[in-house]
Amino acid sequence: MRAILVLLCFWFSVSAWANQLQSIRVWPSPDNTRLVLDMSSAPSYEYFTLQNPHRLVVDLKNTQSRVRFNSIANKSTLVTKIRDSKPEAPNSYRLVFELKSSVRPVLFPLTPAGDYGHRLVIDMPYTDGARVQQPLVQPVPPPQQAVRNTAPAGRKEVVIAIDAGHGGEDPGAIGPKKNREKHITLAISRRLADLINKEPGMRAVMTRTGDYFVNLNQRSEIARKGRADLLLSIHADSVANSGPRGASVWVLSSNRANREMAGWLEKQERQSELLGGVGEVISQTDGNPYLTRTFLDLSMDKSRADSYAISEHILSAMGKVVRLHKAKPEHASLAVLKSPDIPSLLIEAGFISNPEEERLLLTADHQQKVAQAVFNGVKSYYRQNPPSGTMMASQSTGRAQKHTVRSGESLSLIAQRYGVTMSRLKGHNSLRTDVVRIGQVLDIPGS
Template sequence: MKSILAICCLLFSLSAWANQLESIRVWPSPDNTRIVLDLGAAPRYEYFLLYDPHRLVIDLEQTQNRVDFSAIKNSSELITTIRHSTPQKTGSYRLVFELAAAVKPVIFPLTPAGDYGHRLVIDLPYQDQSRKPQQAVHKAAPVGQREIVVAIDAGHGGEDPGAIGPRKNREKHITLSISRRLADLINKEPGMRAVLTRTGDYFVNLNQRSEIARKARADLLLSIHADSVANQGPRGASVWLLSSNRANREMAGWLEKQERQSELLGGVGEVISQTDGNPYLTRTFLDLSMDRSRADSYAISEHILAAMGKVVRLHKSKPEHASLAVLKSPDIPSLLIEAGFISNPQEEQLLITAGHQQKIAQALFNGVKSYYRQNPLPGTMMAGTAVPTGARQHTVRTGESLSVIAQRYGVSIARLKGHNQLRSDVVKVGQVLDIPSS
């Protein structure tokens, strides 16, 4: 009889506490703070806000707490205190987040994935703009004194660890470390400046990464990653650029958002804003912008691969094409750099070492610098200090037109045609053109 009673008590206890709150993680970023509740099962929850003082209250139904609140790492300026309180419903567990300002929370559950189990994610965007870190404002430089701006995107971050190696090293830490090293090298080079899309361990929306580069008026976007496959054999670095199919889809998306097209760089946005919504003229300008972006991306990738091949193993000696969100910008040459395979035990060990990370960063810097030394952007400091190396030549690549090539080298189409004795504007892939001096 006693054993039956004990079993009944145990079953009652299990039904009363159908879930467990196992940990609370806080991820602050410049735009918001993300809170992640790790749970033993799918959460059932309710939440509401309180004011004076500001609080977010979450009731977790049939949940028991296992969290030591004193052990929670919280560096968010928005969340001042995390505590529990008495819920109205029996069997529920009430969490209270005391806040420094009003918020409009976005709350959603996540199912198990990778090393993570059930989670409840709470995003708290900063409503008070004065609380956000102020980014440096760079005024327009006089003609000939502009810096070449390279946006560096450290892949993944925060709740998104990226690939995880056999020894449990996480891609997000490797990419941030390489990105910081690359930024240091670029910022030490006269005439160049780096902008990081993330500066810490937090997640940045994939579309927002291109926006950060655009707002910084970046000339190039490099997204740093570490590859992973099920087979532990593959090794080596690779460079990826946008496939033509993705490029066509992205241009269609830009056409549907006329009000945002004025943000395009290189003068295209200003011209588009004056087309009065003419879809044919707008498409022409976007075609030219995308053609140039993809052609420049390919050319830069060749310089980077040549530099990386001197210091690290290459998985592919030629640039590869993929439909990746971070490469979608039609106005900024964009490349995704796979620094190596974190899924390979030997390469994983290399990728976490400072020396190897510095080698990769140095090779990326050398490749980018080599390209812009040979192809200085008009109006930049690098163009003003470039040392003439004799006649320049350009080999026509897929997607390039005569107008794109002329614009890249800062010469007129008529001068380029005359210098090469061309009778039409048509050029062929593989054709070699002599580039007249600017």
């Protein structure tokens, strides 16, 4: 009888406390602080904010806690203190986040994935008073800090946006030795930024400079705000089979491009901001859907053609120093590749799921090899195809240039790339029509 009473007491105790708060993780970034509450089961919660002083209060229903507040690693400039408080409802647990300024928090649960169980995520965007001031590019440890080489007055730099895949709550792929993709991508990205910033006439912008998560769509926005000529997203591949290995480069598939086009049309009121110069023209079309579609088609076609051409240069350079998984660019429907106005590539540095490549990807020597190869490919492309008005273009003025026509390119796109008129390009090459063939070699007249 006594044993039964003990079991009943235990059962009622478990029923009363159906959930458990196991830990709290804090991920500060330049734009927001993300708090992650690790739970033993799906959370049931309510929340509200208070002023004077600023606080966010979260009530977790039917929950008890095993968190030690003094062990929470908190580097956020927004969250000044995390503590508990007495809840109004029985069997609930109340968390209080003391804040530097007011917030409009966004809370949402996440189901188990990978090494993570149930989670409650709290995103708190910064106001100006709590914003983290971080440089766009951090120095690379342990080599040497990047030495900036600015272009002469009146000559623009070629800007390369570097996106270190994953970050923060998103670890990316996890290798056999439990190494996380997010750390490898950031290390390679920093090394690549260092090389770019040392090259006269080139400059790097990073979408993230630390261990935090950046929304996938926001990565292209950061590149756009940095006036990037190219977006490179660095990743490490992973499959269930530990056998595959080697690097690869991915570009946007035509199917994804067509689907994304519809999305851009629906957001016509924001296209001036999103599409740069093309957006300015679109804003003057009085909402003509056919003219709008034409401009978007031209912008996307040029972006995809440039992306493919750049990917060939990068693969050629990488193939000299690391193993390639695929010798040709591959096509995928990936969010980070969707920008219609910025050529965008996703580079898989290797397979973290392969034990040997996982080991290599963790070494400084291999990370430098990958970064150097990507840089060599990018520099090779822009030496041959310098954007008009840039320092690289001024260096190539007067030099004989040749261009081999690639798939997806037209005479108008080639003329635009080199900053010459179509009529001059046709006359210089004695062309009778505007039609060019894949593999045809064109002489580019000096600007």
